[in-house]
Amino acid sequence: MTTEIKICGLSTAEAVDRAAELNAGMAGFIFFEKSPRHVAVDTAAKLAERARARDLKTVAVTVNMDDAGLDEIVKRMKPDWLQLHGGESPDRTAELKARYGLPVMKAFAIREAADLDCIGPYEGIADRFLFDAKPPKGSDLPGGNGVSFDWRLLATLDGAASYMLSGGLTKDNVGEALRISGATMVDVSSGVESAPGVKDFGMMDAFVRAVRDAGLTARSGSQE
């Protein structure tokens, strides 16, 4: 099985093209003004059209956004997925799924085992979970902080949960993260950047190669 990869925080046509050439699978666009990756809706609409034409699924990443903001994003960008990266409740998540008819990925900040208990009320509502690390003290960002958590915590999930692993992933640690967690989908943002908000194509290439290599190792390992 090929590990699904989401490259998040894309903001240029060239980065979208590179993600597509690498068969990343998913492209994420950030709507959070304090983020160095924030894109205006107009820009996101153009980039998403380009991504769709290159067979990438597009993800609108939002944080506790109101209906007016979401209406505009959904109407103009036409994302394939909505990522809710704030404190959206199960009711709000269900309401947004019904309002837009889109699959929803709900993000959770993880530091310890008890943090995983939060997913229970979202089961049957969120189409996918996304596990990120808790932001460091003083950070303005709920995600995109380049911080990882203890991947062993995910090994306790029963396998039924569909989730993406994120938080501080890089070419150097993603193989180990996949092996330890058992994740089948990964999400990267700052780990493929040369400076906040600036995607580095060499780092994107190396990250995707590391994910694919980890898959090959796992498969050859299982035949032994």
Ligand SMILES: O=C(O)c1ccccc1N[C@@H]1O[C@H](COP(=O)(O)O)[C@@H](O)[C@H]1O
């Ligand atoms: O990337 C951002 O700036 C961002 C802002 C607001 C909400 C989410 C954001 N990014 C998400 O953070 C994780 C992990 O990022 P990183 O690889 O540790 O830098 C990822 O899911 C992004 O979608």
